[in-house]
Amino acid sequence: MKKIIVANWKMNPDTPREARRLFLKVKRAASRLRRTSVVICPPAVFLPLLRPGRNLALGAQDIFTELRGVYTGSISAAQIKYAGADYVILGHSERRQLGETDELINRKVRLALKTGLKVILCVGETTRDDRGDYLPILRGMLELDLERVTRAAVRNLIITYEPVWAIGGAASSADTPESFLENSLFIRKVLAARFGQNLAMLVPVLYGGSVTPDNAAAFLTSGEASGLLVGHESLRADHFNSILRFADASHHDSRLANNRSIVKK
Ligand code: PGA
Numbered sequence: 001m002k003k004i005i006v007a008n009w010k011m012n013p014d015t016p017r018e019a020r021r022l023f024l025k026v027k028r029a030a031s032r033l034r035r036t037s038v039v040i041c042p043p044a045v046f047l048p049l050l051r052p053g054r055n056l057a058l059g060a061q062d063i064f065t066e067l068r069g070v071y072t073g074s075i076s077a078a079q080i081k082y083a084g085a086d087y088v089i090l091g092h093s094e095r096r097q098l099g100e101t102d103e104l105i106n107r108k109v110r111l112a113l114k115t116g117l118k119v120i121l122c123v124g125e126t127t128r129d130d131r132g133d134y135l136p137i138l139r140g141m142l143e144l145d146l147e148r149v150t151r152a153a154v155r156n157l158i159i160t161y162e163p164v165w166a167i168g169g170a171a172s173s174a175d176t177p178e179s180f181l182e183n184s185l186f187i188r189k190v191l192a193a194r195f196g197q198n199l200a201m202l203v204p205v206l207y208g209g210s211v212t213p214d215n216a217a218a219f220l221t222s223g224e225a226s227g228l229l230v231g232h233e234s235l236r237a238d239h240f241n242s243i244l245r246f247a248d249a250s251h252h253d254s255r256l257a258n259n260r261s262i263v264k265k
Pocket of ligand 1: 008166167168169208209210211229230231232233
């Protein structure tokens with residue numbers, strides 16, 4: 001399976017000119033990739049200005065819970081799609097902190113999938129404890145956010161494990177590849193219980209939270225991540241492009257096969 005590297009530009013940059021310049025630098029690098037897909041998620045206003053390319057798709061950072069109606073300031077899933085996005089990030093911790101509940105996220109997830117968008121669903125605990133008390137929190141998020149999602153829609157689902165405490169820092173603030181691997185196996189178990197073993201294995205599980213060129217390769221190799229979600233480092237084309245090159249060079253299909261048997265247990 002191709003690695004997926006998602007750029008979450010958040011509320012950056014300020015101008016269309018800067019957005020275009022950053023995008024074009026990444027587009028050039030993406031066109032040379034062989035085993036990696038890139039998804040750039042700019043602020044929605046920039047979507048129509050940017051053209052997807054080889055190995056490069058566009059995503060939005062949010063949609064509204066309704067498809068049409070009198071909702072001042074909101075943007076619908078259909079509008080996002082017509083603006084050029086194939087993906088949408090949902091359940092990001094920065095939106096959860098603004099008050100988005102799992103119920104609301106679930107509505108958005110189902111609406112996005114129905115509209116034909118691929119969903120990048122973010123889950124992650126706010127604080128980490130040594131006893132693993134955060135694992136039921138992860139399970140709860142996944143179960144609620146994916147309620148009534150059909151088996152047919154699972155192919156359009158990507159999960160990002162993004163511990164909230166790891167977001168926004170240097171490489172040393174990130175989770176470790178070993179702990180990511182354990183947590184991603186846990187996530188697959190929850191998905192397997194919900195959708196069955198075979199479908200669960202098809203869902204890419206990405207890591208997000210202080211990904212930099214210094215730690216990207218470790219998450220993709222020893223962490224066996226299906227990909228990465230990159231925040232602040234995606235605003236620096238040189239750093240982001242070197243993360244893309246690491247992704248393209250990493251390969252570990254045989255070890256993924258080993259984990260399949262662990263998930264089965
Ligand atoms: P970060 O952000 O890479 O700056 O930690 C990741 C995210 O919140 O999407």
